[in-house]
Amino acid sequence: MASETALLEIGLLFAAVATVGAVARRVRQSVIPFYIAAGIALGPYVTGRLAPFSLTETEFVAVGAELGIVLLLLFLGLEFNLSRLAADRDRIGKAGTLDLFVNFGVGFALGYLLFGAVLPAFLVAGAVYISSSAIISKSLIDLGWIANDEAGPMLGILVYEDLVIAVYLVVASTLVLGGGDLESAAQSMAVAVGFILALLVLVAKGTPLFQRLLSTDSRESLVLRAVGITVPVAGLALYLGVSEAVAAFFVGMAVSSTDHVHDIEGLLEPLRDVFAAVFFFWIGLVTDPLLFVDVAGLILAAVVVTTPTKLLSGYLGGRVYGLDARRSTRVGLGMTTRGEFSLIIASLALSGAGTTLTGGVGETIYAFAVGYVLVMSVLGTTLMQFSGAVERVVVPRLERG
DSSP: OOOTTHHHHHHHHHHHHHHHHHHHHHTTOOHHHHHHHHHHHHSTTTHHHHSSOOOOOOHHHHHHHHHHHHHHHHHHHHTSOHHHHHHTHHHHHHHHHHHHHHHHHHHHHHHHHHHOSHHHHHHHHHHHHOOOHHHHHHHHHHHTGGGSTTHHHHHHHHHHHHHHHHHHHHHHHHHHHSSSOHHHHHHHHHHHHHHHHHHHHHHHHOHHHHHHHTOOSOHHHHHHHHHHHHHHHHHHHHHTTSOHHHHHHHHHHHHHTSTTHHHHHHHHHHHHHHHHHHHHHHHHHTOOGGGGTTTHHHHHHHHHHHHHHHHHHHHHHHHHTTOOHHHHHHHHHHTTOOOHHHHHHHHHHHHTBTTTBTTTHHHHHHHHHHHHHHHHHHHHHHHHHTHHHHHHHHHHHHHHO
């Protein structure tokens, strides 16, 4: 049975996101930074230090945040079927590889410069490389970019990044928690790759199965069946060490080839928005602003160095897709956002504190990564929202050059 205050805490959470969401729309701003700020303000590190009662990371909030990621990526997959993925494989490979080498390489160099060791540099590289599939997909939907030409390269690069990060997290977990046991890393990686290949087969061959499973005249039944398919697959992926976001994306691609895609989008959209709000609130809830005091310089350095690299790699990725300077600029602006995967890497660093990461390095990387995510999530969504102003300044210069 839940604690006596559990329902009250959940109620306050939803009241808070509803209130700040209304404020954001009133001032015509993205709701995402407002949700994050609400989580920080009402969490244990702000309200908890000033009052006897605050909201905390309960099991409901943690699982709700996971559901938010899963539903956001399900919708992303619904817009990106396998035939489109296969048709774009060359462009995805080129744009994604460019993104990987530029941003992971710069992140590794920055991490090594700061900490002077390979493992910390590897963790910093992952944190600054991976864009946020969840936040970017939410922004694409909110801004109406999902049907625009710039959505193609953004989604393609996100797919590439999610596949890379699925392998990266296995290696990083083994190096941090397993003391560098490469044999265990290889086994875990084989499981992860095998599961991803199984998902690809499911997407390629499973359309008739999904068509039958989702065939019903009941709206209630359709919602339950769609959730009942997506969440267990995502949960199994997470259990096997694969990103739940990657799994949900593949399920979305499989469903996108059925006759039920539009009904599912209409029925699940409110559920997606509810749990997406929980996800962004959760980011703020687990963020202690005081952690940033000692690492403010590191965060600032990373923002200054890695924002231009994402802008550059995103812009060049758009050009790989044959987009003009304006659309390619939008790709660069959109890809700057970091989020959920960087927070996972932050947690890994904290888990290795005192063992594989000694001398306070684990705690420093954790604080750095959390602060970096907070800044980049706000910066990225703001850049997307005000892309028109950026384009008016940048695009003429690019076209002249």
